[in-house]
Amino acid sequence: MVKVESNVLKYSDKEKMTSGVSQLDEVLHSLRLGDNVVWEVEELNDYRYFAGKFISQGINSGHKCVYVRFAPHEPILEIMEGIEVVKIDPGNGFDYFSSQVHRMIEYYGEKTYYVFDNLSSLMVEWATDELVANFFKATCPYLFELETIGYFCLTRGKHSHSTVAGIRETTQVLIDYYHINNRAYIHPLKVYDRYSHSMFLPHLITEEGWEPIFDSGKAATISSGDRKKVLRAGSRGTAPWDTVYTKLRLHYEMGMLDAIPEPEVKALKQELSRMVVGEHPRFSRLADTYLTLEDLLSIRDRMIGSGRIGGKAVGMLLSRSILLSSENQKEFTEIIEPHDSFYIGSDVFFTFMINNDLFRLRVRLSDSSNMTKEEFEEVEKRFLEGKFPEEITEQFRDLMDYFGQAPIIVRSSSLQEDSYGNAFAGKYRSEFCANQGSPEERLEAFMHAVKLVYASALNPDALAYRRTRGLHYQDEQMAILVQRVSGMPYKQYFFPAIAGVAFSKNLFRWTKRIDPEKGLIRLVFGLGTRAVDRVGRDYPRMIAVSHPTLRPEAGTKVIKYSQWDVDVLDLAERNLVTIPFSDLAKDCNYPALRMFVSVMDDGYLTDPYTNAIDCSHEMVLTFNNLIKNTKFVDIMGEVLRIVERVYEHPVDIEFTASADQKGNVRINIVQCRPMTTPGGSEQIAIPDNIKEENILFRSNMLINEGKVENIEYIVYIDPKEYETADMDLKKSIGRVVGRINEKIGGMGAAFILMGPGRWGSSNIELGVNATYSEIDRTSLLVEIAREKAGHTPEVSYGTHFFQDIVEEEIIYMPIYPDTKKSSFNEVFFKGSENMLTDLFPDHEQFKDVVKVINVHEASGGAQAVVIANLHEQDAICYLEKQTGTRTWKLDKLKGQWH
16 A cells, blocks of 8 residues: 655545545545545446446546556447547556556546456456456556546456455455345445445445445345355365365355265265364264255355364354254244354464464463463463464455454354363453454454454463363364354444343242243343343343243342343444443433333333333333243243254353344344253252251252262351452452462362352452352352342352353352341351461451351361252251261262262
8 A cells, every 4th residue: 555644635635536426425435536446346237337427427527537448348438528448458468568557657647537447357368366466556556646546346256365455455445346136235345544434334225325234133144145255265275175175165056066976975074064063973963964065165165264163153053053944944034143254263273373482381371270360461462462374364354344344253162162061151252343443453453352362262260171171181272253243333332132141941940930941041131241241230131931021039129130231332432331221221212122121100110012211210121021022032942942952952042132113033143052050850858957056057049959068168258348348458359269269179178168249240349359260169159148238149040150160060059148038157157266377377468358267176076068959949058067078969970969
């Protein structure tokens, strides 16, 4: 690109020139003298239309107008007064042709309007693609220097990646023009030194005008129907990829698969599937059954680099294919939004690490037992300083051209992730890209996100998770899934109306009327981050599929235990933000708002009948109309039932959704994985002869079960002391817990962690900010609810936090000492001696808040026992004199406790 010096008039401030098409001028913010405009078209008639309008405008405005004729196709322009036709024969070779064009440009001089024939014809003439780019790179800067405007075109899908990349880098304007289902779309890919919030979006061309496509569902439908709009030729990997893929693609496109013996086609398809999906036996069987040859070729067409696409991508693709080939195929085809995801192959991860001298760092950290937050920040810094190979960068540029200004999310999809028994829930990063700004800014932000996801493969929680599950020496490569963010813009924000996570088994039964086999939905308004993370003072809507209108709360508590903040992408600020729902919806004009809110009227919640909501009344996110008056819950129930049946295992599915004013629902499945379920058919009964003075605490709400005997230590974070502690102390308590976890866990002793509010919360006012690696060795995790101090547990079923404790067979329970139903032995916890400084002499400043109790010494020789009965929703911790150490766990093969 020719740079404009700082002392010269800013390019975008130059005089605006019209293209002759008012809608195009509006999208591009008009043309400027110096613009070279390249059109990628499927049909030359499209180029003829725009070139004709442009040159007619040039003639009318008194500019010199030149038509450069060199191709065998029919003329682009009709010959008329005011147009000079210059014929140059490319058959004499590149040097002759390029030199003649330069002499022509010199002859006509400044501010001339040019229209060139189709550049793609030069590829045929010269028998090489590279010279087409070389001609353009030699010609365009000269035209720019003389402040001309030139129109060029390429035949869409006919050029290699490097050729189009070279042309794109040199030109000022690059426009993609295409047809899908008899409708025309125009998509600017590059516009030099001009920008608007919709400039780089695809636009639907209608008689009424050009409509930018903001809605993610519409955009995905359009783009997924465009088979040519993927990564360009020349971006393929190496053998054996080439051999298998090329053979299948060639025969598939020519309709000649019958020419290959059926056993060979099946073998080639399975080989391609193993290259893409991997060798996991259960996923391989599912892929062979539910991923068609067209599916596999489409995945490869949308893959950057080579390797596998990882567990998260596989789960998303399989669940969609299962539903779209089920007995409800017709209904799901109308309901499920199409996806147009891309995949960064797992091989790119290691290429990046080796090229940037990061491989030895990975090996060293994988062998290490711990890493501080500060050390990991240095690791991230090393990754962010890394560079991608030029070929990969250019493919990234293609991907960004494809999505334009549509927000995207860069998601981890490692080889071990989302597998049977290994969810890796929340261990690796997902990074939202608001995807605003110039193409260069958007590309830089995207690569920054990819590097952060790569670095997360070495974060302390991920390494601890892999070690505890015996995976740290197994092959773990980081592939990446790049998805369009679901939703549509509203004000300056972008977000889906609703999002959440759904489970085919419901372990959180707040009443025995609920059928746990029907599943549960955890629902939020806006981005789904609030459905899977423990953040803020919000509560998602918990929906039992068997009884969707039943709530865990009743009366006025419905208002308290609702969602008040919304996660959205701020397109103006280009980042993820959290805003109060009351601010977001204060104008009451969000589409189909009545589906999501109830309104406070005279102290009572009422569900609005129409979208004409009185904005003077407080709105509460209840989702009542969505639940009662649409098929949303029924649809999600069917989704869970069908996918669980095929997986032969419970599943959890992350989704986004929308509902219009008429109650029509659309669903987008963004992730699916096997669900880890605790407990078994054989229940452990709680003895009925436990003396009251021996009970340490009791709870009637839990989400998993088990029995742990001979508990030797209790780590107790005093809620009242925590509430009054200063901020710096609170910030450090998670690290203190981590040291205790490592020390006592390393001794092989069973221990309990008890603390105020929400363990693992990002907000230290709501609970201890311990990470997974700092609590992973406990047998029981207790959340103490002191409502006066604002420490209210959120039953964490459905969050990444929940996945962790279930997979580690950690029993979880909340207790409410201030309620009559609760049992809590305040005397024991207050009166027991604190041995924190015996373990860590340098932790004197924490002893008022963090108490480590040796149960044997505090009780006069007893040990603690925990029994949690999920079926009866009853859990107890009590003192019992016994010898030996015994931990009860479920033998999942035999369905028995031992």
